[in-house]
Amino acid sequence: MRLVYIWIESYNWIYRSGYMLTSAFRLESNGNELRFYKSSGLDPMLYGRDISVTAIVGNNGVGKSTLLDAIRIMLFDRGARKKIKGFLVFEDRGRLY
Secondary structure, X not given: OEXXXXXXXXXXXXXXXXXXXXXXXXXXXXXXXXXXXXXXXXXXXXXXXXXOOOOOOOOOOOOHHHHHHHHHHHHHOHHHHHHOEEEEEEEEOOEEO
């Protein structure tokens, strides 16, 4: 299973923000729907096959830890999920959910 995208409507200081979490897909949106397309990803000549690299970078205080906390809650903490409005898109065996 691979996490592809996260949309956070509201959680702490994050509002109406989406994050692509893999280079294996590209995203197109018309405002009402999301469409994911397979991407060539990273160049296999440089990095080898089946490697996906994602980094979360930014200045202090911009929300990197908050984003990681939201992902953790959405995936693993059922009791705290009601604090977050949003959704995840993940890939499993070639299908998006």
